[in-house]
Amino acid sequence: MDDPLSPGPPIDRPIVIAANRLPVMRTNNGNWSPSPGGLVRALYPMLRERGGTWVGWTGDPDDNADPFTVEGVNLHPVAISADEIELYYEGFSNDALWPLYHDALRESTYSIEQRDAYYAVNERFARIIAEISPEGSVVWIHDYQLQLVPGLLRALRPDLIIGFFLHIPFPPVELFTRLPWREEIIRGLLGCDLVGFQRPTGATNFITAAQQLLDAENNGDVVLHEGRRVHAGVFPISIDIAEVEEIAAGRATRQRASRIRARLGDPEVIMLGVDRLDYTKGIGLRLEAFAQLLEDGRLDPARHVMVQVATPTREAVEHYKDERAEIERLVGEINGRFSSIGLPVIHYLYQTLPYDDLIALYRAGDVMLVTPFRDGMNLVAKEYAAAHIDGDGVLVLSEFAGAADELTDAVLVNPHDDRALQDAIVKAAEMHRHERRGRMAGLRDQIHKSDLQGWAARFLAALAEAGGLR
Numbered sequence: 264m265d266d267p268l269s270p271g272p273p274i275d276r277p278i279v280i281a282a283n284r285l286p287v288m289r290t291n292n293g294n295w296s297p298s299p300g301g302l303v304r305a306l307y308p309m310l311r312e313r314g315g316t317w318v319g320w321t322g323d324p325d326d327n328a329d330p331f332t333v334e335g336v337n338l339h340p341v342a343i344s345a346d347e348i349e350l351y352y353e354g355f356s357n358d359a360l361w362p363l364y365h366d367a368l369r370e371s372t373y374s375i376e377q378r379d380a381y382y383a384v385n386e387r388f389a390r391i392i393a394e395i396s397p398e399g400s401v402v403w404i405h406d407y408q409l410q411l412v413p414g415l416l417r418a419l420r421p422d423l424i425i426g427f428f429l430h431i432p433f434p435p436v437e438l439f440t441r442l443p444w445r446e447e448i449i450r451g452l453l454g455c456d457l458v459g460f461q462r463p464t465g466a467t468n469f470i471t472a473a474q475q476l477l478d479a480e481n482n483g484d485v486v487l488h489e490g491r492r493v494h495a496g497v498f499p500i501s502i503d504i505a506e507v508e509e510i511a512a513g514r515a516t517r518q519r520a521s522r523i524r525a526r527l528g529d530p531e532v533i534m535l536g537v538d539r540l541d542y543t544k545g546i547g548l549r550l551e552a553f554a555q556l557l558e559d560g561r562l563d564p565a566r567h568v569m570v571q572v573a574t575p576t577r578e579a580v581e582h583y584k585d586e587r588a589e590i591e592r593l594v595g596e597i598n599g600r601f602s603s604i605g606l607p608v609i610h611y612l613y614q615t616l617p618y619d620d621l622i623a624l625y626r627a628g629d630v631m632l633v634t635p636f637r638d639g640m641n642l643v644a645k646e647y648a649a650a651h652i653d654g655d656g657v658l659v660l661s662e663f664a665g666a667a668d669e670l671t672d673a674v675l676v677n678p679h680d681d682r683a684l685q686d687a688i689v690k691a692a693e694m695h696r697h698e699r700r701g702r703m704a705g706l707r708d709q710i711h712k713s714d715l716q717g718w719a720a721r722f723l724a725a726l727a728e729a730g731g732l733r
């Protein structure tokens with residue numbers, strides 16, 4: 264590819280994207296507007312520019328909306344019933360696959376009803392894509408909710424070039440083989456020309472699973488299956504750096520960031536956590552480490568304050584209800600012990616914030632705590648570095664986030680080691696300005712090497728090559 268950051272793919276074929284959700288949401292007046300979210304930021308502008316189609320669910324149960332067009336992008340809704348949302352989405356996707364793919368941090372629920380709903384919805388996606396894709400189209404399918412689509416689609420339309428990107432980790436074979444329908448998933452993915460992962464371990468785990476479960480042979484990163492060559496590749500996702508920097512540089516953001524600092528009582532160090540409220544993100548662990556440091560006098564409630572923003576997510580799933588209750592109990596307990604009137608030590612928001620507000624918070628944050636037990640990539644870590652156009656700020660980052668492969672200038676930590684986590688937080692809070700600036704410069708250099716549009720262009724270029732177009 265000539266220009267690795269060029270937003271347009273270097274291929275001249277119709278493009279079809281499939282993801283669980285469509286990239287648009289219904290507005291109050293019944294129109295559609297682009298929804299927030301990384302994937303939409305990466306792919307929607309490209310489709311708008313060159314035309315293309317997106318297949319996905321509208322987000323409303325039993326929504327039989329007809330196909331429609333927004334800003335030149337064709338949108339094909341896939342109807343999903345209320346029962347299927349419970350079984351396919353909350354059940355199989357988020358209560359079986361999600362925990363299993365994240366180190367089995369919680370027990371998975373395996374049920375044949377859930378698997379059947381997952382199959383039915385994946386088959387519906389495959390059928391719709393097969394019906395609407397012009398001859399020889401390039402189809403790019405996203406994430407763990409749709410792993411059977413490539414195989415089902417390949418059977419219907421052998422002419423298509425099919426790629427899949429997994430946004431979450433692909434687990435080691437020792438864990439993956441717990442899944443009662445493990446062969447089916449691998450067969451599904453092997454319908455692709457290219458399967459993309461966030462980290463090299465994801466690709467290796469997938470190849471090992473294909474060898475072990477289906478006796479598939481491989482030649483380096485190419486798996487040979489039923490006479491076809493399936494490429495496994497590594498494509499660490501990124502963020503729209505220009506957008507974050509532009510918002511961060513705005514006057515409104517600077518003013519908002521100083522207002523945040525003033526409202527927090529002008530502390531010496533603002534520590535920040537921003538996550539979906541997911542048990543994989545290690546929010547509780549981080550709060551406990553903070554509390555222990557206050558207890559031991561290594562941090563001081565008059566000088567150190569924490570802000571934790573937790574986005575509501577998957578609230579119908581039991582493990583998420585439990586996690587929320589535990590986080591909120593911890594926040595209450597820690598504030599009860601260490602706060603003074605008008606000055607809580609932890610400011611907790613269970614809210615989804617507008618992107619501008621989030622970036623103002625990043626700018627205000629002196630220390631960003633990203634401590635997942637396991638995470639495919641973690642875009643918050645990259646957004647924090649992009650927002651720090653002032654060249655200051657420290658990122659504490661779990662080794663178990665995909666971002667740790669690239670962001671080696673963070674204070675890297677094993678979140679399972681509570682003493683190490685406490686030490687990392689103190690190190691970040693006390694770090695000398697000179698070291699802080701050096702590390703932030705390293706982080707910012709690193710993220711500038713690859714942005715979101717470049718990520719999409721690289722995947723599509725590799726897919727074109729795997730599909731024999733180049």
Ligand code: ADQ
Pocket residue numbers: 301430431500537538539572573574614615616617618621638639640641642643644646
């Ligand atoms: P997530 O698990 O959702 O994504 P992450 O990569 O951190 O995790 O992305 C979260 C996004 O949501 C960020 O862009 C962030 O700005 C936004 N966000 C978080 N809290 C918010 C809040 N309170 N208000 C508004 N926005 C908020 C999955 C995988 C990750 C992988 C991504 C992309 O689990 O590992 O990095 O997909 O591939």
